[in-house]
Amino acid sequence: MRRTYTPAPALSVLETLRWAWRQLTSMRTALILLFLLAVASIPGSVIPQTGVDPSAVFAFRESSPELARWYDRLGLFHVYSSVWFSAVYVLLMVSLVGCFIPRARQYWRSFRAEPPNAPRNLDRLPVHREWTAVDSGAVVAERAHRVLRDRRYRVRRYVDDRGDQVVAAENGHLREAGNLVFHLSLLVVLFGVAYGSLFGFKGGALVVEGEGFSNTLTQYDEFEPGAWFDPASLDPFTFTVDDFAVTFETAGDQRGAPRSFQADVSYVEAPGAPAQQYDLRVNHPLQIDGTSVFLVGHGYAPEVTVRDGNGDVAFRGPVPFLPQDSSYTSLGVIKAPDAAPQQLGFEGFFLPTVAFDEQRGPYSAFPDALAPGLVLTAYHGDLQMDGQPQSVFVLDKERLRQFEQQGGEPFRILLRPGKTVQLPDGRGSISFDGLSRAVRLQVSSTPAKVVPLVGVLAAIAGLVASLFVRPRRAWVRVGRRDGDTVVQAAGLDRVAGGDLVGAVDDIVTAIRPRSRDMEHA
Amino acid sequence: MNTGLVDAGQFGYISDTAFVFATVVYALAMTAHIAEWASARRVAAPAAIRAQERVREPEPVGAGSPAGAAGAVGAPVDELSDEELGTERYGRVGVSLTVLAFLTHLVGVGARALAAERAPWGNMFEFATTGALAVTAAYLVALRLYRTRWLGLLVTVFVTIVLGIAMLTPAIYVAPGPLVPALHSYWLVIHVAAAALAGGAFCIGALSSLLYLLKSRAERRTAVEDRRGYLWRLPGSAEVDRVAYKVHAFAVPLWTFAVLAGAIWAEYAWGRYWGWDPKETWAFITWVVYAAYLHARATAGWQGRNAAIIALVGFATFLFNFVGINLFASGLHSYAGV
Numbered sequence: 107m108r109r110t111y112t113p114a115p116a117l118s119v120l121e122t123l124r125w126a127w128r129q130l131t132s133m134r135t136a137l138i139l140l141f142l143l144a145v146a147s148i149p150g151s152v153i154p155q156t157g158v159d160p161s162a163v164f165a166f167r168e169s170s171p172e173l174a175r176w177y178d179r180l181g182l183f184h185v186y187s188s189v190w191f192s193a194v195y196v197l198l199m200v201s202l203v204g205c206f207i208p209r210a211r212q213y214w215r216s217f218r219a220e221p222p223n224a225p226r227n228l229d230r231l232p233v234h235r236e237w238t239a240v241d242s243g244a245v246v247a248e249r250a251h252r253v254l255r256d257r258r259y260r261v262r263r264y265v266d267d268r269g270d271q272v273v274a275a276e277n278g279h280l281r282e283a284g285n286l287v288f289h290l291s292l293l294v295v296l297f298g299v300a301y302g303s304l305f306g307f308k309g310g311a312l313v314v315e316g317e318g319f320s321n322t323l324t325q326y327d328e329f330e331p332g333a334w335f336d337p338a339s340l341d342p343f344t345f346t347v348d349d350f351a352v353t354f355e356t357a358g359d360q361r362g363a364p365r366s367f368q369a370d371v372s373y374v375e376a377p378g379a380p381a382q383q384y385d386l387r388v389n390h391p392l393q394i395d396g397t398s399v400f401l402v403g404h405g406y407a408p409e410v411t412v413r414d415g416n417g418d419v420a421f422r423g424p425v426p427f428l429p430q431d432s433s434y435t436s437l438g439v440i441k442a443p444d445a446a447p448q449q450l451g452f453e454g455f456f457l458p459t460v461a462f463d464e465q466r467g468p469y470s471a472f473p474d475a476l477a478p479g480l481v482l483t484a485y486h487g488d489l490q491m492d493g494q495p496q497s498v499f500v501l502d503k504e505r506l507r508q509f510e511q512q513g514g515e516p517f518r519i520l521l522r523p524g525k526t527v528q529l530p531d532g533r534g535s536i537s538f539d540g541l542s543r544a545v546r547l548q549v550s551s552t553p554a555k556v557v558p559l560v561g562v563l564a565a566i567a568g569l570v571a572s573l574f575v576r577p578r579r580a581w582v583r584v585g586r587r588d589g590d591t592v593v594q595a596a597g598l599d600r601v602a603g604g605d606l607v608g609a610v611d612d613i614v615t616a617i618r619p620r621s622r623d624m625e626h627a
Numbered sequence: 628m629n630t631g632l633v634d635a636g637q638f639g640y641i642s643d644t645a646f647v648f649a650t651v652v653y654a655l656a657m658t659a660h661i662a663e664w665a666s667a668r669r670v671a672a673p674a675a676i677r678a679q680e681r682v683r684e685p686e687p688v689g690a691g692s693p694a695g696a697a698g699a700v701g702a703p704v705d706e707l708s709d710e711e712l713g714t715e716r717y718g719r720v721g722v723s724l725t726v727l728a729f730l731t732h733l734v735g736v737g738a739r740a741l742a743a744e745r746a747p748w749g750n751m752f753e754f755a756t757t758g759a760l761a762v763t764a765a766y767l768v769a770l771r772l773y774r775t776r777w778l779g780l781l782v783t784v785f786v787t788i789v790l791g792i793a794m795l796t797p798a799i800y801v802a803p804g805p806l807v808p809a810l811h812s813y814w815l816v817i818h819v820a821a822a823a824l825a826g827g828a829f830c831i832g833a834l835s836s837l838l839y840l841l842k843s844r845a846e847r848r849t850a851v852e853d854r855r856g857y858l859w860r861l862p863g864s865a866e867v868d869r870v871a872y873k874v875h876a877f878a879v880p881l882w883t884f885a886v887l888a889g890a891i892w893a894e895y896a897w898g899r900y901w902g903w904d905p906k907e908t909w910a911f912i913t914w915v916v917y918a919a920y921l922h923a924r925a926t927a928g929w930q931g932r933n934a935a936i937i938a939l940v941g942f943a944t945f946l947f948n949f950v951g952i953n954l955f956a957s958g959l960h961s962y963a964g965v
């Protein structure tokens with residue numbers, strides 16, 4: 107019994123590794139990993155993703171914090187950069203490399219090999235033709251050689267042990283080459299995508315009409331750098347949004363759907379460069395060096411003036427509000443830190459077309475600014491703006507008190523353009539002076555974009571070659587039998603489904619001269 | 628736009644009328660194909676097929692000619708029995724009606740484009756009608772190349788249902804109109820055209836794979852003397868499988884290209900070529916499943932039945948992307964008018 111327990115440990119580790127490698131690089135494993143990849147992609151299309159819709163993730167965390175904790179542990183809010191998702195595709199790629207190398211080596215060998223000798227009995231092949239010729243064997247063989255070469259076969263001539271002249275031909279190496287190119291291209295695509303996301307960035311900014319933007323970190327409302335992105339590599343351009351125009355569908359089923367946006371911008375590529383004009387539209391980004399500026403949306407920026415209890419102007423200017431729905435009900439806050447004796451803050455909605463509803467109260471009925479209004483509640487106290495940088499869309503209410511009406515209801519303001527509302531107890535006023543628009547811009551840079559592009563194109567070309575090219579072998583043997591020149595032609599397909607009969611007949615017709623019909627089959 | 632003769636509103640009317648007419652004619656074609664299958668219910672398999680599949684008898688000389696073609700679908704009429712003749716006739720009527728429905732359908736899609744003054748694929752109604760057109764187109768091409776009349780019933784059922792739902796569901800039907808700005812791009816035109824064509828081919832591939840599964844199961848389970856009905860008028864399962872493969876081999880590279888064109892469009896529209904938006908994610912899933920299909924066909928133990936099932940899963944993911952994601956998920960790809 108004991109003897110059966112004496113394996114050589116070093117060997118078995120090696121053997122195990124070898125076995126594991128063979129398993130990993132088998133077609134079956136590749137297949138299973140492909141399935142895993144498909145299945146692993148599903149959760150990210152169902153669960154909100156930080157990289158796709160951060161506000162949906164935020165809402166999810168608010169509504170189900172317990173589940174969100176689990177999701178966080180499993181990386182389910184960023185599936186496509188999670189450990190387990192990466193594990194699947196990294197394994198797949200390792201498997202692919204493991205497959206690729208031996209196959210490339212074998213391909214290289216077969217690519218350099220000569221077409222193989224004819225089988226002894228050509229008449230056993232799936233398609234076979236035989237006839238007698240009047241020409242000499244050498245002439246027929248020469249013609250066969252030419253015919254096959256013209257059909258892009260690789261051709262070799264030899265004389266076999268019976269003294270027959272043989273033309274051996276082979277084509278369709280492109281199939282395997284295509285397959286190799288296809289698999290290699292997948293690596294190229296992955297590499298290109300990885301490079302772009304490591305060294306690139308994506309940022310967003312809301313820029314009010316008439317105002318400018320310069321490409322530095324502080325100007326972004328949100329900024330997502332790649333892991334190896336260097337902020338010093340930001341291109342030093344600046345631009346100003348001179349004008350913005352938008353139109354909406356005004357009738358029919360799709361009333362309110364946006365029809366066109368356009369922003370006229372003037373930009374300077376680098377300090378000291380001349381200013382240039384560009385019409386920024388959806389699908390018409392501004393490209394400056396490797397950075398692209400996209401118009402991805404727009405919103406409103408009501409111009410307001412806040413006066414404090416002393417009657418001094420505490421704040422004046424346009425304030426961007428964030429659109430929340432397709433009617434551009436927009437959320438925003440107004441901060442007046444200079445107000446005395448206490449700072450003032452406002453929070454609420456901007457409605458481009460105010461309408462009223464029994465239940466909902468005021469709402470927006472149309473995205474265009476047909477009857478704009480601000481619906482606000484007001485606060486006084488300490489805005490806490492001297493510590494950490496704050497979001498311009500959020501009011502920190504910890505040290506703020508809401509203005510109230512008699513009876514304790516919040517003091518509500520509905521402001522129309524050109525109107526002013528006084529705050530209770532003579533603490534100041536707010537006026538709605540006019541309306542500017544703001545454009546939502548996305549600024550991004552993805553270096554090496556052409557790499558995945560070229561990769562996919564090569565993958566398609568390789569795939570087409572590997573699916574449609576049919577490797578084929580053909581032989582023509584010319585010998586003398588009983589004083590006649592007997593010609594045999596035969597073909598063999600290495601993948602099923604091709605028209606081998608047609609191909610062989612085509613070769614035969616070309617070899618047999620048409621005019622001298624003295625030959626007989 | 629006023630062309631003088633017909634204005635945009637009239638094109639819209641022509642388009643809607645053509646869609647209604649096409650749906651009715653597809654339904655008639657479907658009826659003819661139902662009759663075709665029903666009429667073959669009691670007909671025994673053609674002798675050639677019965678012989679071919681009996682215990683390994685040596686093949687008669689000349690059996691290399693198209694397997695079991697005699698008596699199978701599309702055989703010369705004069706060799707057929709009365710019942711077979713009936714089946715044949717219904718089949719031909721079905722094909723003729725399908726061609727008529729296709730032409731009408733084409734007019735519908737074309738008039739829709741003229742009415743909206745753009746390529747007719749800006750919302751779900753248009754995706755459905757254009758996609759269904761691609762299915763019929765792929766079927767008619769396959770019919771010419773591989774004589775696949777045996778797909779007629781499944782194709783007409785599918786297309787009739789899709790068109791019917793698109794026309795009759797108020798949430799889907801929308802009158803022709805212009806597009807949201809993100810859709811103004813010729814890359815979109817290329818992307819959707821390629822995706823629709825690939826989708827049409829995927830559908831034909833999936834229906835062939837389905838018939839392959841039915842046929843190969845029948846070949847395994849049905850005793851020779853019990854072999855009767857339409858399934859036995861199909862070519863052998865190996866041939867059905869070959870058709871399925873060829874159609875998929877056409878569709879997969881095209882789908883790859885469609886995804887690429889979509890990525891290029893996304894780069895222009897949103898500044899990123901890939902963002903794992905739900906629609907993109909499912910396009911990727913579909914691609915991976917079809918890659919697995921092609922892979923399976925070269926993997927020992929996975930050819931045949933398993934590969935065919937993978938093809939069906941692939942088409943299911945494609946449909947889900949189109950229906951499920953459009954209706955349930957929100958992302959950059961969800962547009963006005965569903």
Ligand code: HEM
Pocket residue numbers: 131132133134136140198199201202203204205206284285286288289292568569572573917918919921922925
């Ligand atoms: C990223 C993962 C992969 C994808 C998407 C993929 C996809 C494909 C596709 C679509 C085909 C069919 C087209 C053709 O014949 O060229 C194929 C064939 C093939 N793949 Fe892959 N593959 C992957 C990974 C692998 C791996 C890891 C292996 C190694 C086991 C492998 C080995 C093969 C082989 C040998 C064929 C040729 C089959 C034949 O002879 O027709 N592939 N692959």
